Amino acid sequence: MSNWDRFLDSFFNARVAAEYLPKIIEGFWLTILLAACIILAGVAAGLALAVLRSLGIRVLNWAIIFVVDLFRALPPLVIIALLYFGLPAAGLSLSGFAAAWLALSLVLMAFTEEIFWAGITAVPKGQWEAARSTGLGFLDTFTLVVLPQAVRMVIPPLTNRTIAITKGTALASVVAVQEILGAAQAGVSFSFNPTPLTLGAVAYLVLFLPVVILGRWVETRFAWKR
Amino acid sequence: MPAQRGAIVEARGIHKHFGGLHVLKGVDLAVRERELVFVIGPSGSGKSTLLRCLNRLEEPSDGSITVDGIDMLDRRTDINKARQRIGMVFQSFNLYPHMTALGNVALALRRVQGMSRAAAEAKARQALERVHLADRSGHYPGQLSGGQQQRVAIARAIALEPRVMLFDEPTSALDPELVGGVLAAMRELRESGMTMVVVSHEMGFARAAADRVVFMDGGRIVEEGPPEAIFGNPQQERTRAFIGQITRH
Numbered sequence: 031m032s033n034w035d036r037f038l039d040s041f042f043n044a045r046v047a048a049e050y051l052p053k054i055i056e057g058f059w060l061t062i063l064l065a066a067c068i069i070l071a072g073v074a075a076g077l078a079l080a081v082l083r084s085l086g087i088r089v090l091n092w093a094i095i096f097v098v099d100l101f102r103a104l105p106p107l108v109i110i111a112l113l114y115f116g117l118p119a120a121g122l123s124l125s126g127f128a129a130a131w132l133a134l135s136l137v138l139m140a141f142t143e144e145i146f147w148a149g150i151t152a153v154p155k156g157q158w159e160a161a162r163s164t165g166l167g168f169l170d171t172f173t174l175v176v177l178p179q180a181v182r183m184v185i186p187p188l189t190n191r192t193i194a195i196t197k198g199t200a201l202a203s204v205v206a207v208q209e210i211l212g213a214a215q216a217g218v219s220f221s222f223n224p225t226p227l228t229l230g231a232v233a234y235l236v237l238f239l240p241v242v243i244l245g246r247w248v249e250t251r252f253a254w255k256r
Numbered sequence: 257m258p259a260q261r262g263a264i265v266e267a268r269g270i271h272k273h274f275g276g277l278h279v280l281k282g283v284d285l286a287v288r289e290r291e292l293v294f295v296i297g298p299s300g301s302g303k304s305t306l307l308r309c310l311n312r313l314e315e316p317s318d319g320s321i322t323v324d325g326i327d328m329l330d331r332r333t334d335i336n337k338a339r340q341r342i343g344m345v346f347q348s349f350n351l352y353p354h355m356t357a358l359g360n361v362a363l364a365l366r367r368v369q370g371m372s373r374a375a376a377e378a379k380a381r382q383a384l385e386r387v388h389l390a391d392r393s394g395h396y397p398g399q400l401s402g403g404q405q406q407r408v409a410i411a412r413a414i415a416l417e418p419r420v421m422l423f424d425e426p427t428s429a430l431d432p433e434l435v436g437g438v439l440a441a442m443r444e445l446r447e448s449g450m451t452m453v454v455v456s457h458e459m460g461f462a463r464a465a466a467d468r469v470v471f472m473d474g475g476r477i478v479e480e481g482p483p484e485a486i487f488g489n490p491q492q493e494r495t496r497a498f499i500g501q502i503t504r505h
């Protein structure tokens with residue numbers, strides 16, 4: 031067997047590919063489910079924190095900043111491990127899926143809060159003043175005038191950060207979730223052949239390449255002229 | 257303290273501190289109904305701060321302000337309601353960039369005056385007609401010239417039928433060729449009987465339209481009087497120096 035044949039047999043083995051493709055496809059859908067749950071929870075929670083922070087209640091803001099910095103500083107894998115291996119010691123056990131979801135949602139929440147907050151503070155003070163001078167209250171001014179502008183400004187960085195964090199779903203393989211990477215690794219250890227990893231990489235490309243391209247499009251689409 | 261007869265705006269003894277900075281040092285200003293008061297003065301003399309105190313965008317440190325009989329500084333005053341009687345136009349227009357001209361004008365009509373969308377838009381259209389921009393109602397601010405944006409901002413304020421309009425350097429951010437349109441809109445507003453307080457250095461407009469010119473310096477009103485007197489024959493040294501500066505170039 032030549033080196034080239036060996037390479038093909040290792041990474042592009044048709045028999046192994048056929049055998050493990052169904053598992054990878056299951057992992058593909060599980061990754062999508064996990065990512066969707068993370069995006070939903072993370073972005074919603076991050077936006078909620080940014081809104082709370084705009085109320086300007088000092089003690090609350092300290093708490094928010096603390097939480098946000100905490101989850102931006104900790105490596106996501108450490109948070110997953112803490113939730114999955116640490117919580118049972120406290121009498122609360124989470125499934126691997128739940129631990130990965132919660133951990134990555136918290137991380138996305140933290141980054142999303144910072145991004146939204148930056149957007150909110152980047153809206154010129156004159157917008158607040160114009161709205162308030164017409165008699166609009168704080169809440170109307172915030173939701174109808176300031177937030178729409180902030181959201182529009184933050185869509186590009188938010189999209190990029192969301193993509194980056196949802197790629198972290200691969201970390202869930204560490205806590206036995208059979209998402210793409212988990213399924214691929216399982217395949218490797220059963221077949222003693224790395225072809226399932228190739229399938230996994232392809233699955234990630236199929237999943238994230240369109241998302242990355244979408245992100246690029248969003249970036250140009252939302253650059254806006256004043 | 258009873259309001260001066262016919263005064264719509266009555267500010268007395270207004271002081272404003274920003275931290276250690278004493279920006280307004282006891283300003284008294286009364287504006288009669290249908291009067292156009294022009295406020296001039298060097299940069300940093302407190303003109304903007306005074307205007308912004310009148311509708312409580314800034315909280316005065318001391319003094320009293322009544323507008324149309326409403327005590328603006330009373331905690332029990334519904335400030336959002338009171339602010340609708342006071343239109344304000346800013347140097348930088350401050351239109352909402354994500355809304356059309358019509359949307360900009362209709363927003364407060366809907367949200368504060370509780371009008372239906374149809375009624376608010378009809379009224380907003382009327383206001384845009386008054387500044388001759390009915391044909392631009394579907395445009396976004398980014399698609400309008402600075403002069404048009406400022407006229408939309410004027411429409412946004414007058415749609416609420418305020419009793420008094422405050423203008424803070426409404427033409428300072430405009431290219432010279434766009435100033436005329438904004439001044440024309442202001443002049444028409446004046447002719448309709450609107451009470452106006454205008455911070456501006458448009459001398460021609462002041463001479464033609466102002467009833468009274470107020471000169472501020474260092475947080476105080478130094479001198480006031482009819483435009484001919486202030487521009488032609490100022491009594492105070494500081495006024496003379498300032499008028500000399502702005503008319504020389």
Ligand SMILES: Nc1ncnc2c1ncn2[C@@H]1O[C@H](COP(=O)(O)OP(=O)(O)O)[C@@H](O)[C@H]1O
Pocket residue numbers: 274277279297298299300301302303304305306
């Ligand atoms: N929000 C603020 N915080 C601190 N200082 C301010 C603020 N607004 C205005 N000032 C200061 O108050 C002074 C008067 O400002 P302003 O009323 O804008 O003057 P004018 O409109 O006559 O140029 C200036 O020295 C300015 O720097």
Ligand SMILES: [Mg+2]
Pocket residue numbers: 303304305424425
């Ligand atoms: Mg000013």
